[in-house]
Amino acid sequence: MRVQIPLIITFIVGIALIVAIFVPHDPFHRMNEEFSVYFDLIAVFAFILGGGNLLKIHGNRISRRSRDWKYSIVTVVGFLTMLIVGAFKIGGPPGLTGDVTAEGSWFKFMYDSVFVSCQATMFSLLAFFVASASYRAFRAKTKEATLLLIAAFIILIGRTPLGHYMTGWLPQQLEFLHIPNLSNWILSIPNMAGQRAIMIGIALGIISTSLKLILGIERSYLGGEGK
Amino acid sequence: MAEGKRDIVEVLKAIDRRIIFLLIALAVILPLAFHLVFSVHSSPIVEAIFDKVESLPPGSKVLISFDYGPSTVPENQPMAEAVARHVLHKDLKLYMMAVWATGPPQTEVLIRNVIQTDFQDKVYGVDWINLGYKAGNQGLINAILLDLKGMYTTDINGTGIGEFEMMRDVDNLTDMSLIICIGSGFPGVREWVQFAGDPGDIPVAGGVTAVEAPLLYPYYPRQLLGLMGGLQGAAEYEAALVSKYPQFEASSEQAIQLMGPQTVAHLVIIAFVVVGNIAFFAERRRERRRKA
Amino acid sequence: MAQTLELWIAALLTFMIFSFLYKDNPFYKFAEHLFVGVSAAYWMVIGIWSTLMPNLVARLWPSSVSGFINMPEDAQPEYHFIIPAIFGILMLTRLVERISWLSRWAMAFVIGFAAGTNFTRYLQSDFVGQIYNSMYPIIVKADGGFALGATISSIVLIVGVICALIYFFFSKEHTGAFGAASRLGIWFLMVTFGAAFGYTVMARISLLTGRIQFLGSWLASIF
Incomplete structure (x- = not known):
């Protein structure tokens, strides 16, 4: 029950989806269609699970008075407030009709004032850390590191209007040295070559892992009992 | 010394x-x-998207997927708005959806900045539609490649999908002439190529954050017809649009300004x-x- | 009024998070914890209203949602949707330790779907597709003549792909000609990482610009 049934489910779903590509007729075509919809619906339960888990973890921290437990109250209050105003569509279109993110709803208000500002600012912090890392960590210690830095410089200049101002005067015979052209070339040729090799490597890894999962060789998702 | x-x-x-x-x-x-402010020149990889939109006959269906959130708005929003402006100006049908839960609020911003400002004559359900978000990541793309109305039973406001004129002859993604994913990670352009473009033989273009752009070059040009990378990519599309349609100079220079x-x-x-x-x-x- | 309040809360939280640049402090922690709670609820609510209600509840029990979703009057229940409902509920058993093993059934479905679709999609787009994309003529002719630039680019591309792949091939020792190719592969990868670094800097600066622009609009609303 705990091991065999999950393995059977994974096998049937995985094999059906692979066969559906090569035999795009019923019942496999229909299975592909239905399984995709089922997957989308189960994904929503994962969101609910995430919310439940958050409450459980922070609830425990509050009840045990763990380190920084007072901040857990902030998390729980924020979570419950957002959940209530969203679940009952408070404000905005009348009753439960209309889009939950409609203008005027409290949910949209909290989204714009809290979610947007926090997420956008957290990501923008990275600009400062990239600057600091550029100063302290990027050293042309070896030939390879120098190559990396040169490529980065060309991209940094070539992907801004600065590149046009710096080398826009070059004659047509030397057009390939125009920095924006150089940066486009780096992206389209050596970068593409490197990324393609990485992509092929990742694809092979994913294909083999998928097969191992479908055939029940890889069972780590079952926890310790699958071994 | x-x-x-x-x-x-x-x-x-x-x-x-x-x-x-x-x-x-x-x-x-x-x-x-x-x-x-500096002047911006467009590159071939961005011009490819612009030229594709230019080449589509009026009435063609273009899907824009809003697969990003507030964290990358400065890069992604100008792309989405420039492309939407171009699509509507060319009298193409605009379908908007999101594979990211944070996509719909960005769609609302676009509606306010583009449709309600420059295209008030365009009719909802006839010229453009907002399908909203559905959960499932790549599973959603896989599902709507086969049956779009199976997942999108209503538009974002809960109105039955069959009530809209522009949805009557749409069964699945293969009815789209062009899919443009404006994305900032997973699921994004890669998944649109893998789960829609390649299996459905549908032209896919992308507008992504600068972090993601170099990773997607291997798909260009056979699997991905064009790519806007970061703020510069957005500015290049705006430059191409403004150069061809100067009437958008005031409204479509967000990225150029930045x-x-x-x-x-x-x-x-x-x-x-x-x-x-x-x-x-x-x-x-x-x-x-x-x-x- | 609501707009002003929204602007002020957003500005306050922006400063709280920026305060981390000085050092970790209670204001940053407050904003961080608030964000975690609000974002978890956001995903949950959006999932429920956008997908669960119209795609599951409305199909299993159409009359229950007729007040807020436009359903055809003759809509009949589609009973096969009980399958994702059961799997979904099984997934939630993870919250109850005694029966949490049942959630594996739902996980098994999710993993089976991901493995099945990824197997074919990665095979087509990222493996076969990439080999196909590399099949370009090495000697390029344009306008009836030999195109030197395009020929060099084609050669660099194909050599780059092969050498970078050789670098990732660890079943053979990297010595001799194989080692030389592998070293060349490292150079290509270094240029790739350089491009990625340049683009990463570009992305982060753009995000900061957006935030500074917001603070500018907040300041403008005051004066």
């Missing part, structure tokens, strides 16, 4: 990170305050790397001399 040199190296090595933070903040704030601070900040970062390296090599040379 040697003492003085050593001092400079020591000072450079010991610069507080907060001074670096301050300099980078100033590099962004000052050009913004003084409205430093390229001023972007350029100055790049210069400052380059200066950081150069100064950091000068300090490093000076220190190394001094140590070698000491050992000798």
